[in-house]
Amino acid sequence: MSFLYLASIGRIEEELLLFLEARLGEVFGLQVGRLHPFVEPSYAFDPIRGQYSSVALMRQLIEICPDGARLLGITEKDLFIPVLSFVFGQAQLNGRLAVVSLARLHQEFYRLAPDPAILEQRALKESMHELGHTFGLVHCPERSCPMSLATNIRQLDLKKTQWCVSCEIMLREAMGQSR
Amino acid sequence: MKNQWEILVVDDEEVMRESLAAWLKEDGYTVDTAASGHEAIEKAGEKDYAIYFIDLKMPGGIDGIETMMQIRKLHRDASIIIITAYATVDTAIAAMKEGAQEYIVKPCNLEEISLLVTRILKVKTLQRENAMLKKRLTKTYTLNDIVSKNPRMQEIFQLIRDVANLRSTVLIQGESGTGKELIARAIHSSSDRANMPFVGVSCAALAETLLESELFGYEKGAFTGATTQKKGKFEQAHGGTLFLDEIGDISPKLQMDLLRVLQERSFYRVGGSEEIRVDVRVIAATNVNLQEAVRNGRFRDDLYYRLNVINIRIPPLRERLEDIPLLARHFIERLSVEIGKDVEDISENALQLLLSHDWPGNVRELENCIERAMVTCRSRILTRADFAFLAKEDEGRDPWFVPAITLQELEKQAIESAIKRSRGNIKEAAAQLGIERSTLYDKIKKYEIMR
Numbered sequence: 138m139s140f141l142y143l144a145s146i147g148r149i150e151e152e153l154l155l156f157l158e159a160r161l162g163e164v165f166g167l168q169v170g171r172l173h174p175f176v177e178p179s180y181a182f183d184p185i186r187g188q189y190s191s192v193a194l195m196r197q198l199i200e201i202c203p204d205g206a207r208l209l210g211i212t213e214k215d216l217f218i219p220v221l222s223f224v225f226g227q228a229q230l231n232g233r234l235a236v237v238s239l240a241r242l243h244q245e246f247y248r249l250a251p252d253p254a255i256l257e258q259r260a261l262k263e264s265m266h267e268l269g270h271t272f273g274l275v276h277c278p279e280r281s282c283p284m285s286l287a288t289n290i291r292q293l294d295l296k297k298t299q300w301c302v303s304c305e306i307m308l309r310e311a312m313g314q315s316r
Numbered sequence: 317m318k319n320q321w322e323i324l325v326v327d328d329e330e331v332m333r334e335s336l337a338a339w340l341k342e343d344g345y346t347v348d349t350a351a352s353g354h355e356a357i358e359k360a361g362e363k364d365y366a367i368y369f370i371d372l373k374m375p376g377g378i379d380g381i382e383t384m385m386q387i388r389k390l391h392r393d394a395s396i397i398i399i400t401a402y403a404t405v406d407t408a409i410a411a412m413k414e415g416a417q418e419y420i421v422k423p424c425n426l427e428e429i430s431l432l433v434t435r436i437l438k439v440k441t442l443q444r445e446n447a448m449l450k451k452r453l454t455k456t457y458t459l460n461d462i463v464s465k466n467p468r469m470q471e472i473f474q475l476i477r478d479v480a481n482l483r484s485t486v487l488i489q490g491e492s493g494t495g496k497e498l499i500a501r502a503i504h505s506s507s508d509r510a511n512m513p514f515v516g517v518s519c520a521a522l523a524e525t526l527l528e529s530e531l532f533g534y535e536k537g538a539f540t541g542a543t544t545q546k547k548g549k550f551e552q553a554h555g556g557t558l559f560l561d562e563i564g565d566i567s568p569k570l571q572m573d574l575l576r577v578l579q580e581r582s583f584y585r586v587g588g589s590e591e592i593r594v595d596v597r598v599i600a601a602t603n604v605n606l607q608e609a610v611r612n613g614r615f616r617d618d619l620y621y622r623l624n625v626i627n628i629r630i631p632p633l634r635e636r637l638e639d640i641p642l643l644a645r646h647f648i649e650r651l652s653v654e655i656g657k658d659v660e661d662i663s664e665n666a667l668q669l670l671l672s673h674d675w676p677g678n679v680r681e682l683e684n685c686i687e688r689a690m691v692t693c694r695s696r697i698l699t700r701a702d703f704a705f706l707a708k709e710d711e712g713r714d715p716w717f718v719p720a721i722t723l724q725e726l727e728k729q730a731i732e733s734a735i736k737r738s739r740g741n742i743k744e745a746a747a748q749l750g751i752e753r754s755t756l757y758d759k760i761k762k763y764e765i766m767r
Contacts, residue, residue, distance in 0.1 A: 217423065221422075286430060289427065301695075307697060310664055
């Protein structure tokens with residue numbers, strides 16, 4: 138399985154998509170393609186919480202995920218799973234699907250001035266994290282590793298865009314098996 | 317090692333149940349789910365989970381509080397987290413009163429849930445480490461401490477349970493490093509003698525006379541240096557179990573003495589005239605083929621039959637490869653505490669390497685090998701590279717390395733080793749070499765070999 142598709146769910150800045158396309162290709166050594174953008178995910182909206190269900194979104198993505206490939210959905214919507222107040226993203230552990238929400242990655246969410254470079258880095262780290270799950274990686278205790286659990290934006294910012302030694306090894310093994 | 321902890325998520329709402337389970341899996345835990353209180357109780361009856369997440373409101377006659385109460389009847393110290401969408405003081409108090417460790421209101425913060433789980437498991441990890449270290453210290457091993465899913469080992473476990481309370485002698489046979497002493501200790505711990513002493517003696521480590529006084533004790537003045545009376549291992553083990561390791565190595569005289577104790581349940585101290593009666597269960601172990609030793613006349617057949625009332629033959633590790641991943645992870649967990657290094661797991665590639673090795677030193681060799689890899693490894697995961705020494709050993713193990721010597725010298729060396737192996741028994745040495753006894757005598761003369 139050497140293909141990764143990106144899909145924007147709703148409108149996403151083209152520059153950001155191009156950046157992720159290039160960097161994720163390098164990081165995972167996968168060929169990266171783009172699927173047709175998807176419409177705004179109104180079907181996943183929960184009026185009580187005012188957020189979007191990432192479970193509903195994943196269910197939609199599974200329908201269109203090309204055979205033998207991985208699919209990363211990217212949305213500006215704020216995502217949740219029922220038991221948690223929000224999630225930065227979600228993935229199928231050892232699966233093919235992942236979704237990342239940009240909602241809480243923007244500086245504006247924290248009432249700061251917009252900064253596209255920071256957004257890019259955050260989006261890359263979160264995408265690496267969720268895609269890492271699809272390769273069977275679980276949360277890593279190394280705070281600087283993209284696979285560590287970030288429960289807030291500060292923890293996400295502490296991460297680097299480079300795997301720790303252990304996750305690098307596990308990823309290499311998993312990729313060897315899935316290719 | 318997070319994946320050693322199993323968590324049960326109980327919720328009637330599928331999306332709630334599965335999304336929490338998926339998140340916990342991403343965090344590295346092994347997760348099971350139950351769609352009702354009844355199912356949760358059933359699952360808890362099969363095993364105890366490290367944490368139970370239970371939704372408060374569930375239909376079907378049994379709600380979260382009732383489910384928790386039933387689980388606590390099965391596992392008194394169960395760590396239960398009650399989840400609810402409706403936070404009322406009354407329900408919170410009721411849940412805590414019935415023993416819930418925590419109470420969370422959904423949707424809850426990612427940080428809150430993560431800290432909660434970490435905190436509970438930190439305590440459980442410390443409890444587990446404490447129990448593990450205590451066990452190492454007191455060596456009170458039970459059947460639960462023997463790691464195996466191999467069917468032959470499972471049969472052995474059942475046999476141990478069946479015979480634990482009998483006084484019958486047990487003979488444990490198995491290659492070096494298969495865990496014969498562990499089995500002997502497990503028999504003792506499962507028996508009604510568990511609170512009495514378990515005394516172990518390695519018969520190969522001591523010379524004949526020393527072993528005799530070690531086993532039977534001696535009276536004051538029995539020999540030079542016997543300044544006081546000393547109780548032997550048989551007396552020390554009174555009421556309990558005596559483990560005689562490497563029984564195949566004892567001398568003919570001691571074989572006779574031992575036979576008498578097993579028959580009469582009494583003996584005399586060295587240099588003594590008082591008959592000492594003991595109630596001891598004897599468990600013997602050997603890595604030599606005792607049946608063959610009996611055939612060759614090196615081991616008394618009557619003693620063999622006395623010892624071999626219950627026979628346990630432990631398969632070598634190469635015949636239970638399915639246990640290698642289990643054992644490897646068990647050693648990683650234990651050694652990470654003992655050597656103070658945070659190693660969490662072993663990679664699949666490394667396991668493949670371990671599976672391809674033939675383990676002549678059995679479980680002990682595997683344990684040493686894991687320890688060596690852990691000492692030198694640089695990441696949290698043991699990789700194939702950390703076991704590079706094993707691959708080198710395998711390459712270097714030449715089954716038959718012959719130095720540059722003459723054929724005659726080679727023949728002389730072969731004869732010398734055969735005589736040494738058979739401890740001077742010419743008939744046996746000749747059989748090993750595949751020649752007639754008379755031919756062997758001729759060659760001994762020719763090469764002037766000392767017997």
